[in-house]
Amino acid sequence: MQKINQTEKLLDEINYLRNRLLAVGTKKGLSHCKTLRISRELDKLLNEYQSNSSSFSSKHTPSRD
Template sequence: MNDTDKLLKEIEYLRKKMSSIALSEGITSPESILLSQELDRLLNIYENQKR
């Protein structure tokens, strides 16, 4: 498994976790926000790798 595959797996994991937390605790909960920020960071890394 290469770095891009690992990154995509981590992105998918965080998406699912963030959705679950947002449904149970609310989209503005501190944990939802932290997960969203981490997901944004990983998505930016992924976009930069594609270039």
């Protein structure tokens, strides 16, 4: 159950940063330092989510022997 809560929290953070990235990028431009900082932070969270979902998937996928 704790893993699900962590995943939900991570998805909430990803969605928040995604929206923030769009807003800042539209207002300040795509190459602005603030836009780039948010983009890097979002990349880290997306990588973390991908890593977590890959490990979860491999543990809960039946083998095909």
